[in-house]
Amino acid sequence: MRRYIDISRLLKQYSRIGLLLFCFFLVHAIQAQVQKEREVVSSGGSEAQNSSLKVSYTVGEPVVTTVQSANTILTQGFEQFLDSSSLISFDVSVQDATCAGKRDGRGFISNINGCQGPYTVNWSAGFNPADTFSTVGLLAGDYSVQVVSSDGCSSQPVTFTIGLIDPNPCLLKFYSGITPNNDGINDSWFIENVELVPDNEVRIFNRLGNLVWEGSNYDNNNTFWDGNNLSGNDLPADTYFYMFESDDGIEKGWIELTR
Structure with a gap:
């Protein structure tokens, strides 16, 4: 008695087996992917170690960071934005004007920190101070000052106010x-x-x-x-x-x- 093989049926069976194998490997690949939440491991440059993860980076420059754990390697390109205005800090002190109309108010800059000196101090437009870190001859009112470093950093303009010791007009x-x-x-x-x-x-x-x-x-x-x-x-x-x-x-x- 002759036996006949149903070729179409056999092909269908092999197709089902192939599909099952494909799904198996796909699920395994998905399970191998791990998504990490964003986390600050260090605020400086160079390298930082956190648990089993190691991160190499350079602050302020486009970098490629490689994160490595036991069974997973992830390479991610990203750019770190550096706001230079947050790197310079300084103190502003004032001497109030004696009375209304008197140009004897003063502004002073001290305790400059951040970036690389020497520093240039830019006072409000129209000032011609005797030295860069103080300005004199101010009426009562609002003024601004900005500090710029020799390596190109610049602070945000800081507003300061010259008040009045006596609000009445000045008398001779x-x-x-x-x-x-x-x-x-x-x-x-x-x-x-x-x-x-x-x-x-x-x-x-x-x-x-x-x-x-x-x-x-x-x-x-x-x-x-x-x-x-x-x-x-x-x-x-x-x-x-x-x-x-x-x-x-x-x-x-x-x-x-x-x-």
């Missing part, structure tokens, strides 16, 4: 004595806040009412009275009388000259 204050002996103390007559009234006329009189000295645009620096007369000669120690004239009116008083 006329000092009542001078001692012109070249000791650097009261060698000339000082008028506080005179820079707020730059357009002025000052006249000095003796006891007899005679004019002994006068000047325009008195400012304590370029135009000032140091106890001399109009000819530049020393006046004797005595009580003298001043008249200060500006658009706001006339101020009068006395000055004691001591030698």
Whole structure:
């Protein structure tokens, strides 16, 4: 008796076996994949070890990081973004303005850390400070400052506020004595806040009412009275009388000259 082999049936059986083998290997491959949660293992460069994982990296540059455990190797390319503005820190201190309209507020920079010095300090536009780490002559108000390092790092602009010691407008204050002996103390007559009234006329009189000295645009620096007369000669120690004239009116008083 002859036996016949059903070829089509046999092919179907082998196809089923192949499909089962394919599914088996696919499931095994899926089970071998392990997904790790994001985890910071170190904040510096070079290498870091955490449990059975070893990570090699360089901060601030595009890198390829290889993570290796007992049976799994994963290579992942990624780029680390480095915000240089977070690398520079510094302190800002202020000296408030004396009164409204007075330009005697100050800002100071100290304790700069991060990146590579020397540092450049950029104050708000329009400033021309005497040195890079402080600025003077500020009215009350808000200002900003930024620090830049020699290797290209720059901080975020930091806002600081100059307040007012006295919120009232500044008033002229006329000092009542001078001692012109070249000791650097009261060698000339000082008028506080005179820079707020730059357009002025000052006249000095003796006891007899005679004019002994006068000047325009008195400012304590370029135009000032140091106890001399109009000819530049020393006046004797005595009580003298001043008249200060500006658009706001006339101020009068006395000055004691001591030698």
